[in-house]
Amino acid sequence: MSSLQSLDIKRRSATTLPSTQARETLEVAKLIDVSKCIGCKACQVACSEWNDIRGDIGTNVGVYDNPADLGPKTWTVMRYSEVEEKKGEEMAFEWLIRKDGCMHCAEPGCLKACPSPGAILQYSNGIVDFIEENCIGCGYCVAGCPFNVPRISKQDSKAYKCTLCSDRVAVGLEPACVKTCPTGAITFGSKEDMIDHAAERVVDLKERGYANAGLYNPAGVGGTHVMYVLKHADKPEIYHGLPKDPQISATVGLWKGVMKPLAMLAMGLTALTGFFHYVKVGPNDAEAHPDEPEDGNGPHVIRSSGPGQMEGKGNVNPGEQA
Amino acid sequence: MTNHWVDIKNADVILIMGGNAAEAHPCGFKWVTEAKAHRKARLMVVDPRFTRSAAMADLYAPIRVGSDIAFLGGVINYLISHDKLQMEYIKAHTNAPFIVGEGYSLKDGIFSGYDAEKRKYDPASWGYELDKDGFAKVDPTLENPRCVFQILKQHYARYTPELVSKICGTPVDTFKKVCELAASTATPTRNMTIMYALGWTHHSQGSEIIRTGAILQLLLGNIGVAGGGMNALRGHSNIQGLTDLGLLSTSLPGYLQLPKDSDVKYDDYMTRLTPKPLRPNSTNYWGNYPKFHVSLMKAWYGKAATKENNWAFDYLPRYDSGYDIIKTFDLMYDGKINGYICQGFNPLSSFPDTHKISAALQKLKFLVIIDPLATETSNFWQNHGEHNDVKTEDIKTEVFRLPSTCFAEEEGSLTNSSRWLQWHYKGAEPPGEAKGDPEIIGELFTRIRALYAKEGGVFPEPIRDLTWTYKIPTSPSPEELAQEYNGRALDDIVDPKKKDTILAKKGELLGTFAHLRDDGTTSAGCWVYTGAYTEKGNMMARRDNSDPYGLGQTLNWAFAWPVNRRVLYNRASSDAAGKPWDPKRKLVFWNGEKNVGSDVPDYRPDAAPEEGVGAFILTAEGVARLFAPTGMAEGPLPEHYEPFESPLKVNHLNPGHADAFNNPAARMFKKDRAKLGKPEQFPYAATSYGMTEHFHGWTKHLKGNAIIQPEQFVEVGDELAKEKGIANGDRVKVSSARGHIEAVAVVTKRLRALDCGDTKVHQIGLPNHWGFMGLAKKGFSVNTLSPSVGDANTQTPEYKAFTVNIEKA
Ligand code: SF4
């Protein structure tokens, strides 16, 4: 993506200069009501059609999840989990279906970790966008993301993820997945309205015996602009590893927060690493493997293992969940 | 659907059984989420598998494939024995008070009138006791032991919760929860809708399963009301249109019938199909049969259809038996069919017993394929390794492929499940040489007619005289076809009550089938569609969704047959006095002068309640049939029989009576019967189905769909998988008495083992979307496994219940 919203930028990665302040936009959010989602994957297809990206035709690995993971050309996937949980006084079998993708964190770990100026933006409406032309493919965003979302393409060594359809939102349209969702499981609007709508849904779910129904809008990342209504908000991890208390990796915090005086130096170093990486992996390398599967992280991706990071890894072999 | 998609939002309880709306009808399922969110509706799903619909449900009950009648019969028993009935509704709107003749009996699972040799019933003994005027006798107190209510009560008293559990494998307490929730709608202000689909029709007793559901709904007063009904979710976007236009071997458009061999004379035919009223004031709408039939013949044969030649009656073929797909391919297999025109159909993938279908196609001299895609059938002669292992060099069949258009490449109407005819416009030009189906048929017809004109032939008249007045004879336009099925006045149509009023002038398009005549002065190619394209324009193209009553009726959106009526039997939404059962959801009621409301009344508008006309105008009784004295092949009341291949050795309802093991009236050809598996070799129950990611075998040709469900798999319960050493993602071989397939195993808790008496039943799920054509990974036709046996009334194959074995490949 390149930015359509140059007047609305709230933050830019690896930049100390102030961002544009002239225009304030409404803070938006996408609300995914997991209790209404039928797992039809229409949103997946809509995403690939609107953004005109199509991954490979894969295989079945023993579950309904297809493609099996997020990828540079797969920005959202449905995750299916078979669980046994309490409903009222009894235990009931449930098939939980969660639409996975970027959460558009208010405090985005990806942006904070990114060493390349302007490769990641946050608009004043809350959307976190990757500007691929500025991306150096270092993979720090992957390490910095507590939700394990960004994926580096082996084709072009750029990081990709859901844009929250920033291009559509910029011109007053709802995201493509929202428009397509046949059941109304995904809604889009001001963050405030979405929180209100979620509250109504929670009342309904509680009335149906889900005592712990609630909104997922985790404080550890300052809240998110993609939120979930969960029947079991006390146990988000049963939804295919949704982190219970996501935090930005300690390493990222170290670079940019506590050790401020060292931050500039650190950034210089990371940029350098990125540069080396670019030289090492480079576009030529990508062209050498045009047929490799597009999904999944490349071996060159740096993974951090901060505390929040572990929880965020939805990396369990989907097969194990079945 | 008796009701319509939007109306589901008016329901208080939703039962999805014999269908999987969330997966197969995701857009329609939206109305379920609406009902849940805004009416606090409760959703129940009864299914062999924990489906994506079940994932949305408040209550899920597992059931063994093919045991639906036992389950529903048990619910009926619960309602009657717990007095959870909407009694006033039952007395006013059903045949509960009707007295059945003395000859009727049921013994050991077999009804009176059975001929074991022919595997056929003579329904004579199922009829009502008639009075001297030929009307059925009734007992309004429902106490007469031979009244329908008492017979029904006695019949289903046998379906105890314990027996249901033994047959269906549903735990007793779960079953009772379903009963209780259904029973909560026995009050006038709570309604339940039933959503079903191929999970009910794909059985050797599919029609009776649906009837059991209808009986249940009638006992609860849930038919003809908002948020109620029996709602068949149709699969293909226009399969309702196919049914309405009568594209079945013994049908004519608008649910009229082809004559039989035994209809020697025109009068035989008309008398057989024109019923007499069974109650003094019943509307008996089918009494108008001659008007519909004569108008059809005028549409088809114009001036060549005259009173003297019985409206060209002899131009119609008379049938000796149905020519359903099973029969047709059986004949083809026997070498009795030389050529086959296959339009929009993929038999090799879709019909049971793939090996038999392939062998049959190989015996053809020619095969014509009219399809937008290169299908498995069009390429049946190609060797695709294990997925289609044929000897190409031995196949002599000549295949002609006539590429046709996809729906978005053509203009016209599609009839959806709600019975709405919705007009749509062309979105793109078809690629290459592809042509629309009317153009292909137009070309074929004009050339064949020219041949008849030139060469004569044995009986050229039905072809020669066919009305073919389209502007471009080789390419009839959608508007011309729509106007033809709507029908016209061929002369001035005068109001029979007010002779000075002309209802329709000569040449005008008709506004309603009430104006059809049996004297040759009207035409209508499909009488139920009359009103769709009138002098006011194309009613199907209307797009005004205003909803003055807030019930989602939207009378100005498209056109719903019949006569733009949105809910069938809507007069039953009021009591005998014409007062709505639920003042908040009024459909049709008596305002002192007329029947009015939010819908087009399914009733004579000026029929006062005192007239006792009856809310079900299509039956000769005027009321709904709990007990069907005619019309069903296997008996007047649904009875549980096992599928033709069952994992059980006995029918627990009638143990020790082998002739009542499976449907005694279902037809099965000898060579197919020889290929039935026994539980010893094929111990597991299997069911085939579609998934949300694909539409039959079509969407595997599209990259987007191929990505989201790329490869064939089978679903296995974790308990059985463990027993068999099958791990998730392993390749497995699934076999039946007819062949085998191989696929990836999805090991899941969603298919649980069921306790059916002394047998533990494991069930295996077989999604059927893959084949050897298209972009997805190559796969097998699941119908390699399914048996060639169909429903006794419709011959719809038993795709949903058969037996298999499974092992690691
Ligand atoms: S389109 Fe809506 S219902 Fe379908 S999978 Fe996506 S979120 Fe769920």
Ligand code: SF4
């Ligand atoms: S989910 Fe990950 S990629 Fe998305 S904004 Fe948050 S940190 Fe960045």
Ligand code: SF4
């Ligand atoms: S918001 Fe746009 S980019 Fe993100 S998942 Fe939805 S369609 Fe894809």
